[in-house]
Amino acid sequence: MNDLTDAGFAALTAKISRDRGFGCASYKDKCLRRRIAVRMRARGVHTYADYAQVLDQDQAEYDRLLDALTINVTKLFRNWETYNAIAEKVVPALWAQPTTTINVWSAGCSSGEEPYSLAALFHRHAAQVGAAAEADRRVKVLGSDIDARCLAAAAVGSFEEGDFADTPSDLRRRYFAPTPPFTVVPEVKRLVRFERRDLLAEAAPPGAHQLICCRNVMIYFDRETQERLFDKFHQALAPGGFLVLGKVETLLGTARTRFAVVDGRERIFRPL
Template sequence: MSGIPTMTESELTALGKLIYQELGIVVTPAKKTMLEARLYRRLRALGLRSYGEYLDYLRSVRGMEVEMPQLTSCVTTNTTCFLREAQHVAFLTDTVLPEFVAAHPGETFRLWSAGCSSGEEPYTLAMAMSEFAERHPRFSFTILATDISNRVLEEAQRAVYPMEDVDCLPLAWKRKYLLRSKDRSRNLVRVAPEIRRLVQFRRLNFMEPFALRELMHTIFCRNVMIYFDRATQGQLVAKLCNVLVPGGYLFIGHSESLTGHDVPLRQRAPAVYQRLAAKD
């Protein structure tokens, strides 16, 4: 930590206010040391001497446009993995998709991976649904994957991962959907193009007004609400419900809860909720 300037309480308060306004993320005093370390790299890159100067730059028109994505990457922690919460994937393929095929034969299933990070979640879901499609030839699907961070979206679109990151995937999936690096010493794999083509990546900030061209049949928004205070969580869930078809499903993280939120959802499984129809 040597050489890293100390952030004053007023700078921390001002940064926290800006981050909350723009990103909906709550900055507590406990995050001060983390912010100092991460933002110091931005100070050096921009040739600035203090966090106060950095705040002034952020508030400028150019800073808001150019630097805000960099600040976003500094204050978010993008933790994800392939086949995360395997029981959720099983619920999708064993319950959600059979229900959908029975009720909407021939219709395209639309899934949104909201807060997709570096792509492991949407690619896992693309593999799982591709397997389902092989058993149900009339089934088709689309996947929208969004995140607030341009950096992780670029990683997701490259779709290159260390070998150890895919150890949790079934062997058959790895053989079918992953490509080994030609340089075997690098221990890297890339998601096969037929899976990459199934996922459309897009930047989206939940705090900004957004609209989707079509309502979603299922939304995965896991471990996103943990960044927000209770009021912002309620606003986010309401927004998600507005773009979810009646009867559609919302998957959240196991450490998250909708208890006390007035939303048109009923719980179907741990961290899995179904959108109620108007008559319900």
């Protein structure tokens, strides 16, 4: 008989949190159950208890499970409409501010597509206003993620053909190599750095941020965790900064009174 009871699930997720420090309690149960089930089927086990034994015996399976739990489908310039709105409403406004540095935080950056896409938009704008040389000095894009292997891939800055499905041809020609492995150009790569950071358990990166992008990450968390993250982002944003969420994400609770809508369709907000 298959034992997929709530008690069995609770025991397994408690074990994962205890063994690997992964905050299962902050994720939606439905999301966790679905992704754990994928790995259970792959290993041919039918109960949470049996899968716990597999994890004890095979550390590589633990790594594959954590990959499954944290994976985000991502592409360069994913949902171009959002990036176009950022290019029109966010980038010029931030460039015009008198701040010495424009700090950008891509929270939950996976394998680096979002940080590089944002950096390319800033570099393009700087070039358009005749200040390309200033981009190196002013624009600092940080991509953070909990998955060290994703970050290692991000630091390489190379992409596959499928990663460009949403990328406008002019941006692809200007900012990426024309032949495989389609590496990002040095002018953009210099603007980006990566670090491992647990979005739930650790503080925001130090300093005030002019732009925070956390797209298609919040949907995996329960409401309480989302509200805590909105508070974290509000505190981390500089006055006049911007917050960008994913298309299916929205402000919750007190965050609705702490952010103003810049573009409701593309989920762009400013702190009040």
